[in-house]
Amino acid sequence: MPQRFSKVLIPQPRSKFIKVRCPDCGNEQVVFSHAAMAVRCLICGRALAEPTGGKAKIAGHTIKILD
Numbered sequence: 640m641p642q643r644f645s646k647v648l649i650p651q652p653r654s655k656f657i658k659v660r661c662p663d664c665g666n667e668q669v670v671f672s673h674a675a676m677a678v679r680c681l682i683c684g685r686a687l688a689e690p691t692g693g694k695a696k697i698a699g700h701t702i703k704i705l706d
Contacts, residue, residue, distance in 0.1 A: 655706070659687050659699035667702060670695070 674695040
């Protein structure tokens with residue numbers, strides 16, 4: 640008699656890419672949600688994301704979460 644196996648669920652990643660607007664100059668930039676390095680604005684140089692060992696601390700305004 641064949642054994643019935645239940646479906647093995649594959650976990651989805653919790654990290655995402657986020658489109659962030661710089662509060663100083665208004666530049667929109669894509670940032671990884673679990674960034675391991677500090678992310679700076681390409682125009683003015685302000686820090687947009689600071690690493691915390693897990694999710695990055697986002698300093699700008701989140702516009703959109705990209706899939």
